[in-house]
Structures are given as C-alpha cells and as structure tokens.
Amino acid sequence: MDLLWPFIFLSQLYYMLSTIRHQAFPIIEFEQQRDKGDGHTLGTLNGIILRYQLMMILKNRAYGNRIHDTVRCRRMDFNEFMYGFLSLLCVSLAFLLRSVGSASSGDSSSSMACSLLFGDRLAVCANAALATNLA
C-alpha cells in the first residue's frame, strides 16, 4: 500500500520510501466507524505529499520523539524553505476589506500597491504562524 498517515513513525516512512518509487503519496485519515457493506474500509483522503517534501523533512530532521515534539524540532531554515499551508485564521479579514475598498476607489497603481501589500501581509502572517509554531 502506498498510503501514509498524518502521524507516522520514521521507520514506516523509511520503509515506504525505500520500497515504493512513487513521487507522491496520498495521505489518508482513518475513520473507525466506516462500514458501508461493500468492502470500502480505507480512510478518507486527507491530502497529498510529494516524495521531495518527505525527503526534505528527513534531511532537515523535522521530527521528534512524540507528536508534539515535531513542532519544536523544526529548524528555522526548513520553515523558511518549505512553508506549510496557512490557516485561514492567519488572514486578517479587516485588512482584506480595506485593501479591496481602496483598490476599488483608487487607480491601478493603488491596486497594484494593495496587491503588493497583500503579498507582504501573507508573508507576515506566515512568519507569525511559524513563530507561534516555534514558540
């Protein structure tokens, strides 16, 4: 089986990477109460991760002894290199509305500035999220 889980042992991952030559692995989430009567016992699809990303995690040793240790063991350069997906809570809705309002009232240069600002804001949010993760 070429399926992974969100929390896995390093030995499982190593075995998977050494025996399967796929470049991407689906990640599933097991559900205990899943019996449709037609043999579908696999978990729900949770996402996909590339082999390259797994290799980067292993190379930078972004793992820990327990589940909660993994957050602490992440290196800063690793986080800068490979962003996790941002939570929607990171994005400030007030800022979004302000930028949209100024873009609609202003000219094209202001909308360009807004898009630049929005990009910066996302970067700031990413850094804030990473900082909270590291703390």
Add this chain to the structure above:
Amino acid sequence: MPVEDFDKFIDLAPYLNPTPYVVSQESTLARIFRLFRTMGLRHLMVVNKYVNP
C-alpha cells in the same frame, strides 16, 4: 538516516497538500487527459464516492 531515529514521529499535517486535484473513478479518459494537459498536473488522485483513494 541514523537507526536510532527509527522510532521518532513525523507530523506531516503542516506540509501535506490538503486540496489535491482528484477525479472520480467514473471519470472519462478524455476529461482526465484534458485536466492533465490544461492544468499542468503531474499527479492526480482517483477517489471513489467515499473519497477513498
């Protein structure tokens, strides 16, 4: 990889792509071909109606 790290844990949740391109197992080949070529995809998940890969 050091052997003493084999019992360590990895949390893949921050790094996985939570919204991959998926197709149903009843999709037509023409549709999948068009999806690959237009979106520049390299990987495509095939799921059934219970979202099992």
